[in-house]
Amino acid sequence: MKNFYPKSFRLLYSIVLLSAFGLTNLRAQSTDSVYKPSREFKNTIRFNVTNPLIFGGKSLIFGYERILKNNRSFSVNIGQAALPNFENGFSDEFRSNTVLSEGGFHISGDYRFYLGKLNKYSAPRGVYIGxxxxxxxxxxxxxxxxxxxxxxxxxxxxxxxxxxxxxIGFELGYQFVFWKRFSVDLILIGPGIASYKIKATAEGNLTDEERQQFFDKLNQALKDKFPGYSGTVGDGDGEFEKSGYRSTTSFGYRYMINVGYRF
Structure with missing residues (x-):
C-alpha cells in the first residue's frame, strides 16, 4: 500500500509520535498516582489539522471533547469534507480542465478511556484508548x-x-496539555472496518477501453488517499462502461492530529 501522507506531514507526525511515547514512559516510571489540578477544565474545542494537509484547504473539521467521571470522555467531530484535485494522480493523457462541482461532509465520534496507571495527570492528558x-x-x-x-x-x-x-474501529491516542488551556490531541493508531459506496460516471466520446483506463487511474488516486480502499470502479466486467455503483467493505485506518482550547 502506498504512503498517502505528504512529506511534511510524515515528518511532523514522526516527531510528535516519538515525543508522545517518550513522555508516556517517563511519566509511567516516575509515579502511579494521578495529579489533579486545582481547577479542572472539562471541555475542549479543537480543529483537525490533518485533513487540510491530506485533502486540501477545503476540508475543515472541528471537534468537541467532554470529560466524564473516572478518566473517561466522549468527543464529536463535524465539518466540511472535500476530495483533492485528482489531476496529479493521473497520467499525462488525462488532464483536468475545470472542477465543475464539489462537496462533502464529515461526522465522527469516539468514547475514550484515559489510562490512569500510565498517566501522571488526570484526563484529558495522556494515553487513551476507545x-x-x-x-x-x-x-x-x-x-x-x-x-x-x-x-x-x-x-x-x-x-x-x-x-x-x-x-468503525478502535483507537489508541495521546493528548498533550500546555499551560492548562491548550491541547494537542494525537490519534496514533486506529484500525477498523470501513464500508465504501461509490458511484462514478465518465460521459463523453471515449471508447470502452479509454473509459476503463480512466477508471483505473481513478481507482489508483483513491487508493493513494484512502488506505484500505480496494479499487472497485470499472473492474473489467463491462458494468461501468459509462457509469455504475459499487459497495465494498475492507480494513480502514484512522490517524489524526487536533489542536484545541480547553474551558
Missing part, C-alpha cells in the same frame, strides 16, 4: 481532456464521483 465511528461523504465533478499517445487532438468528457465511507 471505540470510534466516522462517516464521510464526498462528491466531485470534473471536465477532462483525454489525449491519446501519438495524437494531438484531445477528446473532452465529464466525470462525476460520489463516495460514501463509514468506518
Amino acid at each position: 471505540p470510534y465511528y466516522s462517516y464521510n461523504r464526498f462528491s466531485k465533478g470534473h471536465d477532462w481532456e483525454y489525449t491519446k499517445e501519438g495524437t494531438t487532438t484531445p477528446k473532452e468528457f465529464n466525470s462525476d464521483l460520489s463516495l460514501k465511507i463509514q468506518q
